[in-house]
Amino acid sequence: MNGRLTITVDGRRIEARAGQTILEACQDAGVYVPRLCAHPKLSVYGSCRVCTCLVGGRATAACVQPVQPGMVIENDSDRVLEIRRTIIEMLFVEGNHFCMVCEKSGDCELQALAYRFGITHPRFPYMFPERPIDAGHPELLLDHDRCVLCGRCVRASAELDGKSALGFAGRGLRRRIEADGPRGLAGTDATGDDTIAEVCPVGALLRKGTAYRTPYGRRRYDHEPIGGDIDAPCGEAQEDR
């Protein structure tokens, strides 16, 4: 069976390779599955659930679930889009996302997901949690207000930079990214040349001295929805009532 198999995505038959995740197989077939914690250069993690699909009617994270012959997947149904939309709204109220004063605005994957889903406001009350800023490092800045706990930086430090500058600490609502050692990022061996800031999907981990280089109108998501390079957007228009 030479490692090829067939799955069905939104009623369309797609060829996949054994060992691929649903997200990878869909991407190869030109079907965008929204994602936040997944990153092509990093191991899979499966924390954000933005990639949720229905497989045989059950909610499944497409970025971790390997394809199986004959799988029937819903990726673009009203129910799936509603689950994802809800998750994105929860990410917004759980942190402090002040887009108007964030240098990552226009280039932020969380914001871009909200744009793609036509979200004008979250349906849940804002939590406005108290979160610190770690600005002590000469080249890097970690603003916990904006962190969505995707763990990309933790994996990038270990897998791409060969260090262990960052890890997770705490549980539940108190979960946070923590630098290795008591002095914050400045006390680690992380440098501005590491990949940790580059992989951060939001404005939580930034390289200092690089802000506002791209004018409005020319930023990554100003005209083109996220995932637009993979397929057509799920809904260009928004209606709100």
Added chain:
Amino acid sequence: MAGKHTRPRVATCSLAGCFGCHMSLLDIDERIFELAELVEFARSPIVDKKRFDRRVDIGLIEGGCCNEENVATLREFRRHCEILVSIGDCATAGGVPALRNDIPLAECLAEAYVGGPTVHNPGGRIPDDPELPLLLDKVYPAHEVVRIDYFLPGCPPSAEALWQTLVALLEGRPLELPYELIKYD
């Protein structure tokens, strides 16, 4: 929308906002003449009208609620307007004023009026005149205080986004804005 011989009425207000959204509305440039033909402004700083004297079709809310006066104004708008639209990030999310929301109010006041590096206030008194509206513990987006019918984020929303929203509502069409007009900055 409104009675036969009247133009639809539009009211606007700026609560805990900076008037930037109102400025953005003025950015529709010469279409302001068209707007003046299309609607009649009711309670609004645009025409310096401070009271509601009859029902209004559309109320545009700029800003969230940071004090009790904002709450009273917002409730008044809800009572008098058929449709309420939250305009801008302050109304939809709290915006810049909500940057204080994870700091206790007493600490904010102490920093602003007593301990801040540029403060000269030898008496150390925090303004407490009864004329001043009481501050709320936090800044609240408009929809956490009253029911809001439509939302237009942006800091500010572009003139184009405001124009298309208004025209769609005035013509009773569904509000469908293109991708490029829904922005949070």
